[in-house]
Amino acid sequence: MxxxxxxxxxxxxxxxxxxxxxxxxxxxxxxxxxxxxxxxxxxxxxxxxxxxxxxxxxxxxxxxxxxxxxxxxxxRRPAYDAALASLEAMGVTYRCTCTRGDIRAALAAPQEGAPLIGPDGPVYPGTCRDAGHDHPGAAIRLNMTRAVAITGAVGFTEIGPLHSGRHDFAPDWLCTQVGDVVLARRDIGTSYHLAVCVDDAAQDVTLVTRGADLFEATAIHAVLQKLLGLPVPDYHHHRLxxxxxxxxxxxxxxxxxxxxxxxxxxxxxxxxxxxxxxx
The missing domain is CATH 3.40.50.620 (HUPs)
Structure with a gap:
């Protein structure tokens, strides 16, 4: 282990x-x-x-x-760039020029109702999903709808006492409750979600130990691991x-x-x- x-x-x-x-x-x-x-x-x-x-x-x-x-x-930037290139080749990414202010404004529109909060914050409304941006400084998002069309349901095993057992996530839930998360930011070149999946695989990690505040984010990691053909470790999300x-x-x-x-x-x-x- x-x-x-x-x-x-x-x-x-x-x-x-x-x-x-x-x-x-x-x-x-x-x-x-x-x-x-x-x-x-x-x-x-x-x-x-x-x-x-x-x-x-x-x-x-x-x-x-x-x-x-x-x-x-x-x-580790070359490793993250390679993972992003693989995802791009699958057709499951797109470039997003929205600022945080743009996203807040879109979610605050009366017709949108109360914004959904997912494991990566407010669920992105998809403003740039079909815009075809090619600006090199834009953020890169995961097109969750296309991603789950490839992966189907994903899941992981939790061995920690707070959520012990098997946890599986249906495609519809991933699209509506998680949405199009950021995979690479303008100023960083990757994201926590992408980097942690790539690095855990590179280090042969079989048990991810971390706080319970990251439990829901593991659904994102399970999607990325399946897309990239990476092993899925077990998880132990401990109390805070x-x-x-x-x-x-x-x-x-x-x-x-x-x-x-x-x-x-x-x-x-x-x-x-x-x-x-x-x-």
Missing amino acids: ITRFAPSPTGPLHLGHAFSALTADALARKAGGRFLLRIEDIDTARSTPAFETQIYDDLRWLGLSWPEPVLRQSD IRDEQGKRLAKRDASRAIALYRAEGATPDDIRRMVGLDS
């Missing part, structure tokens, strides 16, 4: 990251498998070497180790670490940063107890 922890170096690791990394490591140890670290730095504008270094320092302080070299997404108000921790929660707890004299066992793990 191979699993991974894949943080983005856009801020300090917080308690939620500690829980995710420790959970993945524990699953690998229990199965006699391997724990990998991957740096998801496709957002080059926000990613910094300092935050990447801090990730390594914090995780080693927690007692974790991983094989070297670490895969960094910023080095929340603050006193019940909100999921985010990078902006600097008061929960592992580095801050370290500076205040906390031990790795203290961190484990804070996130509800045995020391």
